[in-house]
Amino acid sequence: MKDDILIEVEHLSKKFCKDLKASLWYGFKDLFAAVLGNKNERILRDKEFWAVKDISFKVKRGECLGLIGHNGAGKSTLLKMLNGLITPDMGVIKIKGKVGALIELGAGFNGILSGRENIYNNGAVLGFTKKEIDSKVEAIIDFAEIREFIDMPVQHYSSGMKVRLGFAVAAQMEPDVLIIDEVLAVGDLGFILKCFKRIDLILPNTAIIFVSHSMPMVSRICNQIILMEHGVSVFQGEDVAKAIDMYYNSFLTNESSDVVFTDNSIELVSASFDDVKHENGMYIINWGDTIKVNCVIKNLNLKTTPYISFAIYDKEQRGVAEGFPNGQSFEAIETNNEVHFSFIFKNLYLSKGVYNITFSASEDYSRNIYYKVHKAITFQVESEREIWTSFLIDSELISRN
Amino acid sequence: MSLETRIYRKENNLKFGRLIKASFKDLIGSHFLAKQLAVRDIRSQYRQSYLGIIWAFITPLMTALVWVFLNNTGTVQLTDTGAPYPVFAFTGTLIWSIITESIHTPLTATKGAKGILSKINFPKEALILSGFYKLLFNSAIKVALLVFFVFAFGVGFHWYLLLFPLVLLVAILFGMTLGLFITPFGMLYNDVGKIISVGLGFLMYITPVVYAIPKAGFMKTIMELNPLTTLVVTSRNVVLGHPPAYLFNFLMILVVSFLLFFIALVFYRMSIPILVERNG
Known part of the structure; x- marks a missing residue:
């Protein structure tokens, strides 16, 4: 059973049409062509483009393939082909076993009907028999x-409750191949944890294709990755961390600092790492480095030195760390003068990845903020170890009994 | 345990016979899903309504009432219909509404499922079957009403009445086959659905729905060319206890519809991926 290749995709391509009227007209012509078998080579017609171009991969039982890429990169089109909803224009898909798709939760729900009735509707759409649903309804x-709310009309459910119910039904599937498209992004934390527990449970017996924009989720469950851009695969392989880096780096083009608050009393002139390699608008440091940070502010109308603090955000804009440098004092300063600060950040044990530093100036520690700028400094941590959490603890074995 | 393998590629190089077999298998296999969808739609429709099933037959009833009124007041002069006019008109409009509903059903059912069509792979034949179940439900209400009229207006019980459900099934088969051929085009262009609605509105007047076929003339020729005439006349004859007038035509329609139904089903099945591609 193990090591079966359950999904085999070869040179898969699909074209799409940008223009609605043209698209409908092509659809009309395709209807007739389909009746005649349509063995013609598919070439691009006017206003068409390749939404998916020449994608090949194999997924075995127990493996999870992550599909990442910008919106419109062709991920969903690829999934639709895998799910058999649309036919490829080139290439072949071979899928073995029962296919389950978590593309939309709660398909077939009707708002007027109760949750219990909708379990049957959704279950039927997902291919369960009446007997199967009868036996699973309590578990669902x-x-x-x-x-408490199972006999209430579903239209009065919160969106989170609807998703829960939809997932609960879908979770009863025991597929050989599971296709997951971004459905886990909704729902509260408890729900997401539950979903992962369920996925972990079925993963050993399933080949999974997982589409997500959440890189921590991707790195948590995927063992191979395809990074798509404009329909083509720009990276493919088992180096999940590298693919994620490439994905993040593809967003780096418009990195510029971003003043989010100012009372016009100061402004940040420059912020930099001292004596650190700088490439593509990013400082490159190693895990555990101690860094000297230089900041220059221009004082517009302050009487005393402001209190400077920092926050570090990862690429997904999650705050991962803050710094409140010790030893700051509030001496008098002159207006319209530049003030130079140097700070030291000791042993940055951030894990491999790209981070931004937010610079804040205030009257005192967490009081009366003057000025705040996001992405004052962007830096990349290099490390041999690929992990999906933000910190890599400096740890070692000291004894063993 | 060997696993079922699905292969997707550009050519649908399956033979027609295998497609029919697959389509038929899915049609039968999707009974539970179809029933579930039909029950879902019927329940939700009536749960949010006080007048409930009245809406199932109000339109044909009103049309018939208008014509009964026009006839009784002498506003329009109709030739003798060979039966009490109210029963004649009611049977005509009720049967007509069942036929038009069966023509509309495949398109309505498919449009209603647009959302899930582009998300979930389920047997599409279930949509047709669930449309058929809903149609049966609505038709059963109409037939009950019709039987009520038959007794209320003194036509009474006769053995032909037992043939009525069978005749109606043939009418539904004809309507749904036609509807199945139209559906893929109707899914692409909204015009198609509108044209069908408007067209059927006209067609009613060249079908002996509220008046009998004239004895002679241009209208008689047109009406007799119209296959719906056969269906309406045959259904009405068995309701009223008259011998079926166009038996040969009727059997022809039965055979042709039966054969075309399978072709329509395969066409529908093949069209779905194209429609999903263009719509979702």
Whole structure:
């Protein structure tokens, strides 16, 4: 059973049409062509483009392929082909076993009907028999944790509750191949944890294709990755961390600092790492480095030195660390003068990845903010170890009994 | 355990016979899904309504009432219909509404499922089957009403009445086959659905729905060329206890519809990926 190749995709391509009227007209012509078998080579017609171009991969049982890329990179089109909803224009897909798709949760729900009735609707759409649903309905209600509201019309459910119920039904599938498209992004934390627990449970017996914009999720469950851009694969392989780096770096083009608050009393003239390699608008440091940070502010109308603090955000704009440098004092300063600061950040044990530093100036520690700028400094941490969490602790074995 | 393998590629190089077999298998296999969808739609429709099933037959009833009124007041002069006019008109409009509904059903059912068509792979035949179930439900209400009229207006019970459900099934088969051929085009262009609605509105007047076929003349020729005439007349004859007038035509329609139905089903099945590609 193990090591079966469940999904095999070869040179898959699909074209799409940008223009609605033309698209409908091509559809009309394709209807007739389909009746006649349509063995012609597919070439681009006017206003068409390749939404997916020449993608090949194999996924075995127990493996998870991550599909990442910008919006419109062709991920969803690829999934639709894998799910058999649309036919390829070139190439072949071979899928073995039962296919389950988590593309939309709660398909077939009707708002007027109760949650219980909709379990049957959704279950039927997903291919369960009546008997199967009958035997699973209690488990579904428990899994969704909405027993109290199960006989209430679904239109009065919160969107989170609907998603829970939809996932609870879908989670009863025991597919050989599972296709997941971004559905896990909705729902609260408890729900997401539950989803992952369920996925971890079925992963050993399933080949999964996972589309997500959440890189921590991708690095957590995927063992191979395709990074797509404009329909083509720009990276493919088992080096998940490298693919994620490439994905992040593709957003770096418009990195510029971003003043989010100012009362016009000061402004940041420059912020930099001292004596650190600088490439493509980013400082490159190693894991655990101690860094000297230089900042220059221009004082417009302050009487005393402001209190400077920092926050570090990762590429997904999650705050990962803050710095409140010790030893700051509030001496008098002159207006319209530049003030130079140097700080030291000791042992940055941030894990491999790209981070931004937010610079803040205030009257005192967390009081009366004057000025705040995002992305004052962008830097990349290099490390041999690829991990999906933000910190790599400096740890070692000291004894063993 | 060997696993089912699906292969997707550009050519649908399956033979027609295998497509029919697959389509038929899915049609039968999707009974539960179809029933579930039909029950879902019927329940939700009536749960949000006080007048409920009245809406299923109000339109044909009103049309018939208008014509009964026009006839009784002498506003329009109709030739003898060979039966009490109210029963004649009611049977005509009710049967007509069942036929038009069956023509519309495949398109309505497919449009209603647009959202899930582009997300989930399920047997598409279930949509047709669920449309058929809904149609049966609505038709059953109309037939009950019709039987009520038959007794209320003194036509009474006769053995032909038992043939009525069978005749109606043939009418539904004809309508749904036509509808299946139209659906793929209707999914692409909204015009198609509108044209069908408007066209059927006209067609009603060259079909003996509220008046009998004239004894002679141009209208008689047109009406007799119209296959819906056969369906309406045959259905009405068995309701009213008259011998079926166009038996040969009727059997022809049965055979042709039956054969075309399978072709329509395969066409529908093949068209779905193209429609999903263009719509979603």
